[in-house]
Amino acid sequence: MKNVAVLGATGSIGGNTLDVIARHPQRFRASVLTAHRQVTALVALCAVHRPDLAVIADPALEPELTRQLTAAGVRCDVASGHAALTAAAASPLCDTVVAAIVGAAGLESTLAAARAGKHLLLANKESIVMAGPLLLEAVAAGGGALIPVDSEHNALFQCLPPACLPGGQPHLGKGGVRRLILTASGGPFRGFLRPQLAQITPEQACKHPNWVMGRKISVDSATLMNKGLEVIEAHHLFNAPAEAIEVLVHPQSLVHSLVEYVDGSVLAQLGNPDMRTAIAHALAWPERVEAGVAPLDLAACAPLAFEPPDLDTFRCLALAFQALRAGGDAPALLNAANEVAVAAFLAGTLPFLAIADVVESVLAELPAQDVVNIETLCERDRDAREAARRILRNAC
Ligand code: NAD
Numbered sequence: 001m002k003n004v005a006v007l008g009a010t011g012s013i014g015g016n017t018l019d020v021i022a023r024h025p026q027r028f029r030a031s032v033l034t035a036h037r038q039v040t041a042l043v044a045l046c047a048v049h050r051p052d053l054a055v056i057a058d059p060a061l062e063p064e065l066t067r068q069l070t071a072a073g074v075r076c077d078v079a080s081g082h083a084a085l086t087a088a089a090a091s092p093l094c095d096t097v098v099a100a101i102v103g104a105a106g107l108e109s110t111l112a113a114a115r116a117g118k119h120l121l122l123a124n125k126e127s128i129v130m131a132g133p134l135l136l137e138a139v140a141a142g143g144g145a146l147i148p149v150d151s152e153h154n155a156l157f158q159c160l161p162p163a164c165l166p167g168g169q170p171h172l173g174k175g176g177v178r179r180l181i182l183t184a185s186g187g188p189f190r191g192f193l194r195p196q197l198a199q200i201t202p203e204q205a206c207k208h209p210n211w212v213m214g215r216k217i218s219v220d221s222a223t224l225m226n227k228g229l230e231v232i233e234a235h236h237l238f239n240a241p242a243e244a245i246e247v248l249v250h251p252q253s254l255v256h257s258l259v260e261y262v263d264g265s266v267l268a269q270l271g272n273p274d275m276r277t278a279i280a281h282a283l284a285w286p287e288r289v290e291a292g293v294a295p296l297d298l299a300a301c302a303p304l305a306f307e308p309p310d311l312d313t314f315r316c317l318a319l320a321f322q323a324l325r326a327g328g329d330a331p332a333l334l335n336a337a338n339e340v341a342v343a344a345f346l347a348g349t350l351p352f353l354a355i356a357d358v359v360e361s362v363l364a365e366l367p368a369q370d371v372v373n374i375e376t377l378c379e380r381d382r383d384a385r386e387a388a389r390r391i392l393r394n395a396c
């Protein structure tokens with residue numbers, strides 16, 4: 001029996017994870033559930049999954065969580081605040097941690113799970129973008145494993161030779177691997193040119209053609225920053241230089257990514273666009289379990305389409321490659337600036353096209369520095385957020 005902590009249980013990945021867990025009560029148990037502020041949603045999940053511990057990140061909401069759990073007849077331990085969240089990720093209550101908090105807010109708990117030697121199922125891509133080498137060192141020091149849940153990286157994981165698993169040896173060149181090809185749906189605005197993007201609203205940006213996801217990652221998918229973050233994620237996970245990572249737009253989202261070998265072979269992982277496949281793979285690895293995903297009917301989906309990304313229109317992807325090439329903490333600065341800009345866009349105070357402008361200005365203002373440790377990295381994250389907020393204020 002695997003005891004699973006689902007960090008970010010009330011989110012899109014959290015919900016899909018709990019769906020897979022509920023299909024296999026003999027194998028998996030949700031032992032820890034956490035949420036940011038959604039008390040009622042968390043209590044509803046606790047009533048179904050009966051965890052040992054429920055954590056609400058906002059401490060002001062702990063009494064309300066306790067009250068609602070009691071009213072619902074659910075008996076479990078209750079905790080609140082960021083320290084409790086971090087402690088839960090490292091606690092003996094779980095052997096597996098699904099890191100499904102959105103944004104840099106997930107970094108501390110992800111690191112804690114890695115240090116504690118948990119099986120770390122990583123959806124929270126922002127934490128590896130920010131702290132790639134430090135996170136991989138923590139996984140190695142803790143003696144656990146990191147299994148990617150992001151569908152592209154989970155696909156690469158499935159197509160790479162065993163010597164190339166995350167945190168292992170330098171990968172590319174080993175096992176005959178030449179290139180990693182990340183597919184991208186292109187988002188809701190594929191084929192649009194810049195003038196058509198000027199008036200985009202948050203509702204339009206969050207309406208993804210193939211996936212139902214949280215609002216932040218939906219906007220990232222619309223700007224292609226999501227693919228940029230994933231390029232950096234792939235660089236760290238599989239030790240691939242920027243030149244060996246290609247992005248290929250594939251609007252149907254059936255081919256989740258590909259690995260090219262030196263003999264010309266290309267291995268791909270395919271499946272319907274349903275995150276439960278990647279989650280089930282990561283939960284059961286190295287075994288396979290049923291995930292509730294409909295079988296792929298390729299004949300009904302033919303022909304499959306592929307095209308190169310438009311980096312002039314979707315500048316966030318180009319900026320992510322720029323940050324990756326700059327190295328050091330540039331990806332962390334990119335991520336921080338993007339989080340601030342996306343929040344402003346979602347709040348209706350920043351135009352869609354200006355998200356890339358804010359990120360570009362922050363990268364220009366703060367040249368990359370070497371990553372020393374988590375503390376200095378978090379300081380740089382704060383500096384980048386302050387710079388982004390100042391740029392936003394000056395733009396208004
Ligand atoms: P979401 O917004 O649906 O859910 C986020 C979860 O994190 C919620 O449970 C929320 O309560 C919690 N949370 C938010 N802010 C928090 C904070 N400050 N402290 C503690 N908890 C907090 O997001 P999602 O779409 O499920 O995405 C989660 C992560 O997985 C993101 O990093 C995203 O990039 C990644 N991811 C998502 C998908 C997808 O299909 N949704 C696919 C690949 C990767």
Ligand code: MG
Pocket residue numbers: 150151152230
């Ligand atoms: Mg992805």
